[in-house]
Amino acid sequence: MGDIDNAVVNMVFENGTIGAVHLSRNAVLGYDIRAEIWGTKGSLQVGYFRQTPILVMTAEGITHDVVPHFMQRFEKAYLAQIQDFVNNVLHGRQPSVSAADAVAALRIGLAASASLREKRPVELREF
Secondary structure, eight states: OOSOSEEEEEEEOTTSOEEEEEEETTOTTOOOEEEEEEETTEEEEEEESOSSSOOEEETTEEEOOOOOSHHHHHHHHHHHHHHHHHHHHHTTOOOSSOHHHHHHHHHHHHHHHHHHHHTSOOOGGGO
16 A cells, blocks of 8 residues: 555644554454543543453453454444435435535545655645
8 A cells, every 4th residue: 555554643732732643554363443531530441442342261261252344343434424425315415424524534634644645744734
């Protein structure tokens, strides 16, 4: 693809909050998607690594399954998004996800790619 397999994107938001996104195109350990929020009074983790809520515990150790691919993880979400879009079009309502949301996501992706290519921090306003 001409890019990289594993990456970490570090972001500093306007209010000083720091964000980090870790990603891997070909993670052999399964499709892991979680969000973690860390603060001065505690932390929050949303999501899970396993496909099913089953742990196998034996004398040899503890194992569990994983979600093998993003389509298994997000199949229902993709269908719900498409249905929401169709319902909004049919009823003349604004979409839940706006063009501005899509442009913002694109700008973040372009900035991350430029940072990798140019080996420097970049500002979103450059895009």
